Amino acid sequence: MQKATGDITILAIESSCDETSAGICKNGKIVSNIIATQKVHEQYGGVIPELASRAHMQHIVPVTEAALQKAGCSKTSLSAIAFTQSPGLIGSLLVGSQFAKSMALALNIPLIAVHHMQAHVLANLIDDPQPGFPYLCLTVSGGHTQIVLCESPLTMTVIGETIDDAAGEAFDKSAKLLGLPYPGGPLIDTFAKEGNPGRFSFPEPKIPGLDFSFSGLKTSILYFLQNAGAGNIYKQELTATEDEKRNFIQQNLPDICASVQARIISILLNKLKKAAVQTGIRNICLAGGVSANSGLRAAFVETGKKEGWQTFIPALEYCTDNAAMIAITAYYKYLAGQFADLKITASAREELQ
Numbered sequence: 292m293q294k295a296t297g298d299i300t301i302l303a304i305e306s307s308c309d310e311t312s313a314g315i316c317k318n319g320k321i322v323s324n325i326i327a328t329q330k331v332h333e334q335y336g337g338v339i340p341e342l343a344s345r346a347h348m349q350h351i352v353p354v355t356e357a358a359l360q361k362a363g364c365s366k367t368s369l370s371a372i373a374f375t376q377s378p379g380l381i382g383s384l385l386v387g388s389q390f391a392k393s394m395a396l397a398l399n400i401p402l403i404a405v406h407h408m409q410a411h412v413l414a415n416l417i418d419d420p421q422p423g424f425p426y427l428c429l430t431v432s433g434g435h436t437q438i439v440l441c442e443s444p445l446t447m448t449v450i451g452e453t454i455d456d457a458a459g460e461a462f463d464k465s466a467k468l469l470g471l472p473y474p475g476g477p478l479i480d481t482f483a484k485e486g487n488p489g490r491f492s493f494p495e496p497k498i499p500g501l502d503f504s505f506s507g508l509k510t511s512i513l514y515f516l517q518n519a520g521a522g523n524i525y526k527q528e529l530t531a532t533e534d535e536k537r538n539f540i541q542q543n544l545p546d547i548c549a550s551v552q553a554r555i556i557s558i559l560l561n562k563l564k565k566a567a568v569q570t571g572i573r574n575i576c577l578a579g580g581v582s583a584n585s586g587l588r589a590a591f592v593e594t595g596k597k598e599g600w601q602t603f604i605p606a607l608e609y610c611t612d613n614a615a616m617i618a619i620t621a622y623y624k625y626l627a628g629q630f631a632d633l634k635i636t637a638s639a640r641e642e643l644q
């Protein structure tokens with residue numbers, strides 16, 4: 292196997308869920324990041340694993356070719372191939388991992404396996420200004436919600452995480468209850484901009500330590516719609532008909548979205564404040580798909596000013612799933628000589644550590 296001596300140029304493949312992405316990192320700088328989003332799932336209200344795998348198979352070659360072209364790189368100039376090894380949908384991961392392994396074998400260059408959640412945390416190292424170490428990262432995605440203590444690019448510990456739903460699921464499931472299509476997170480964000488976040492109050496769960504819980508929020512929204520739709524906001528009668536609920540949602544959608552979003556944000560930021568106090572760390576980052584939420588971004592920056600934090604948020608294209616974050620992580624693994632054997636397999640679930 293050849294290890295490059297000059298430029299370090301890494302092609303990375305991300306295929307853990309419903310985004311097929313290829314990106315290139317040259318000497319620690321991202322020079323391309325191509326993302327093909329799978330629209331096929333919208334009509335089903337969630338990601339259908341089998342359809343995701345098939346779409347990855349269709350997209351992976353053109354997306355990789357586009358990434359090479361945008362970066363002005365040839366395959367033979369690559370120093371290593373990286374891929375998302377875990378966690379994710381196994382069929383989706385298999386498409387990316389087999390593709391990456393084949394390329395590494397054919398080009399006779401090293402293979403680098405990357406943990407998707409580690410990559411979300413390191414998305415903060417793509418652009419300047421970068422956080423100094425140690426930093427805390429609140430990673431909020433469709434499948435995970437974690438507070439990670441990051442001591443160096445390759446040394447990180449999860450110090451808090453959700454015990455049930457992830458923050459992205461809280462957004463998507465709330466949106467579903469409101470009759471909005473999948474993925475509902477960005478739609479709640481849009482409607483919330485026009486709404487009053489103080490109009491309706493949803494309960495904040497009392498979970499000890501730095502862990503989160505979002506499943507109760509979904510239940511409280513369900514009951515709220517059944518009460519409020521029948522004009523019984525403060526009673527527990529649950530008597531609204533489907534038509535009444537629909538009308539109530541239609542008349543109050545921006546206020547409901549703003550109130551739900553405000554509660555999700557307060558749950559997240561209250562735990563992040565607690566983590567900052569407990570660790571004494573003042574470099575604080577956001578990461579993951581939900582960090583694209585405009586309300587969370589604004590509240591995070593505002594909280595940072597009050598608490599005396601240095602705050603960092605990746606550019607939008609590096610918040611949702613993307614190969615650039617896999618490429619930057621692979622760059623640090625390359626420097627540390629952390630290569631994978633071609634026998635490595637993808638894994639649906641693997642803890643960060």
Ligand code: KG4
Pocket residue numbers: 308431432433434435458459460462463474475476477478480579580581582583584585610611612
């Ligand atoms: O990190 P990501 O792209 O994929 C996973 O690894 O899960 O996160 C996807 C999640 C979805 O739940 C989606 O609804 C949410 O991120 N999301 C948002 C916004 N944009 C994406 N949630 C709220 N507001 C947004 N603007």
Ligand code: ZN
Pocket residue numbers: 407411432433579580611612
């Ligand atoms: Zn993700």
